[in-house]
Amino acid sequence: MNFKDLNIVPPILKALSKENYTTPTPIQQQAIPAVLEGRDLFGCAQTGTGKTAAFALPILQLLSAQQARPNTQRPIRSLILTPTRELAIQIADNMKAYGQFTNLRSSVIVGGVSQKAQEEMLARGTDVLIATPGRLIDLMNQGFADLRHVQILVLDEADRMLDMGFIHDMKRIIAKLPVKRQTLFFSATMPPEITSMVDSLLVNPVKIEITPVSSTVDRIEQSIYFVDKENKLNLLSLLLQDPSIASALVFTRTKHGADRVARGLTKAKVTAQAIHGDKSQNARQAALNNFKNGTTRVLVATDIAARGIDIEELSHVINFNLPNIPETYVHRIGRTGRAGHSGIAISFCEFEELPYLKDIEKLIKKTIPRIENHPYPMLNTSPAPKAAGPSGGGNGRQQGQQQQQPKAARGGNASGGANARQPGQQQSKPAQGGQAVGANAKQPGHQSRSAKGGNVSGGNVRPQGQQPRPEKAGGAANANAKQRQPGQPRPATAGSGAGSNVRWPDPSRSSGRR
Numbered sequence: 001m002n003f004k005d006l007n008i009v010p011p012i013l014k015a016l017s018k019e020n021y022t023t024p025t026p027i028q029q030q031a032i033p034a035v036l037e038g039r040d041l042f043g044c045a046q047t048g049t050g051k052t053a054a055f056a057l058p059i060l061q062l063l064s065a066q067q068a069r070p071n072t073q074r075p076i077r078s079l080i081l082t083p084t085r086e087l088a089i090q091i092a093d094n095m096k097a098y099g100q101f102t103n104l105r106s107s108v109i110v111g112g113v114s115q116k117a118q119e120e121m122l123a124r125g126t127d128v129l130i131a132t133p134g135r136l137i138d139l140m141n142q143g144f145a146d147l148r149h150v151q152i153l154v155l156d157e158a159d160r161m162l163d164m165g166f167i168h169d170m171k172r173i174i175a176k177l178p179v180k181r182q183t184l185f186f187s188a189t190m191p192p193e194i195t196s197m198v199d200s201l202l203v204n205p206v207k208i209e210i211t212p213v214s215s216t217v218d219r220i221e222q223s224i225y226f227v228d229k230e231n232k233l234n235l236l237s238l239l240l241q242d243p244s245i246a247s248a249l250v251f252t253r254t255k256h257g258a259d260r261v262a263r264g265l266t267k268a269k270v271t272a273q274a275i276h277g278d279k280s281q282n283a284r285q286a287a288l289n290n291f292k293n294g295t296t297r298v299l300v301a302t303d304i305a306a307r308g309i310d311i312e313e314l315s316h317v318i319n320f321n322l323p324n325i326p327e328t329y330v331h332r333i334g335r336t337g338r339a340g341h342s343g344i345a346i347s348f349c350e351f352e353e354l355p356y357l358k359d360i361e362k363l364i365k366k367t368i369p370r371i372e373n374h375p376y377p378m379l380n381t382s383p384a385p386k387a388a389g390p391s392g393g394g395n396g397r398q399q400g401q402q403q404q405q406p407k408a409a410r411g412g413n414a415s416g417g418a419n420a421r422q423p424g425q426q427q428s429k430p431a432q433g434g435q436a437v438g439a440n441a442k443q444p445g446h447q448s449r450s451a452k453g454g455n456v457s458g459g460n461v462r463p464q465g466q467q468p469r470p471e472k473a474g475g476a477a478n479a480n481a482k483q484r485q486p487g488q489p490r491p492a493t494a495g496s497g498a499g500s501n502v503r504w505p506d507p508s509r510s511s512g513r514r
Helices: 010-018 026-036 051-064 085-098 116-124 133-141 158-163 167-175 192-201 213-218 229-239 255-267 281-292 326-333 351-364
Strands: 041-045 078-081 106-109 128-131 152-155 182-187 206-210 220-226 248-251 272-275 298-301 316-319 343-349
Touching: 010 051, 010 085, 026 041, 026 051, 026 206, 041 051, 051 078, 051 085, 051 128, 051 152, 051 182, 078 167, 085 106, 085 128, 085 281, 106 116, 106 133, 116 133, 128 133, 133 167, 158 167, 158 182, 158 192, 182 192, 213 220, 229 255, 229 343, 255 272, 255 298, 272 281, 281 298, 316 326, 326 343, 326 351, 343 351
Parallel strands: 041 182, 041 206, 078 128, 078 152, 106 128, 152 182, 220 343, 248 298, 248 316, 272 298, 316 343
Antiparallel strands: none
């Protein structure tokens, strides 16, 4: 089968020929006819399957069949939402390449760059808008983005948009779209939240599932190195001495880790750059361009930043840290071995990551070959000790939790010493004649009497005029105690958000829709 068999119009066929596209991939063969018929579509597909062309080509054909508006009156007729800037830019580049012989205009708006040029672009008009949710919401709120004429909505990598917390932005954007529209929905995974979204947003969709996990991993040569955390960088530097590793995409779990690995490789005389969300858009794009043209041999990335990276003939993917979500492992290694080519995926596993490895192997239904004979074998086979708290006793607090103030001891020394002071408090002179007694601390407005042998507390006296601390049930003062009053709702816990309880627009809109 070729693209002509899919009833693609000559201007787009000409562009495909120029871009050396010859044979449609399986998802393109199934999706293009359905989209051209005006059907809603749900595609479950991994990266590297050709899904961008699967929705871009029919969108361009459908829009080109209608008379193009004058430049100043060109409304947004197709909206493509993506989770990351890199993916949005990649799709925009593909749209322009596929539509170079049409009279259509494609534009991209993302965060991390000046908004002024995007405002001017929207004022001129565009047929296809590719956007990240955050920046689009900003432009909508300011009156620059008008979505009332959108005919085709594409949600690309919807699972990642949920992971990144865009669910509320997505709801706000979709609420501004016409009810009568065509919706194309793509996701690499099928968690319950995605199933709920599909049921809510799509009407009688065509469902396509391409490249199961097993076939993705079967064509990729995988290996695992057991190594202690502190030796991972040494092992990576050693492996990269092999000239057969022409280019490598290295995945880390955190932004800080990506920077640290890139710096370490640079010191080891390996050309490397890091790409993650804290980098500016210009810096991220420059690093990606350097990697694509071979100036940079190693690109170190977090999972989110790597979305949208489309690199042909990438020889190696290296998991510096194993992901805690097994599907993410499949996404990562799918960056190599694209378009039917073979690829190599190398993973490092420290002791704390052994449960992740077990979950990954359960998902892919195979045991990843172990590399036993290497200079940095794993020696640490016990869990890492928990970090000690402020008192050294293991009472470390979670991120975002307020630090508790030291309690005043009744009838004895104040916690941390009688003379302990809070940050910014002037040091008080030591009281004469003995230890401070917390119970003897005077209230604001009372003068303290100097009694020999029993001086007032040097650490617990409040400055004159300061409000007394709230009392606990037992009477002990604690400035940070947060008690819930009767009838007061319990505060929402962090992390709640995306889930099957989110209410989406009613999909019962079939009347007059097509």
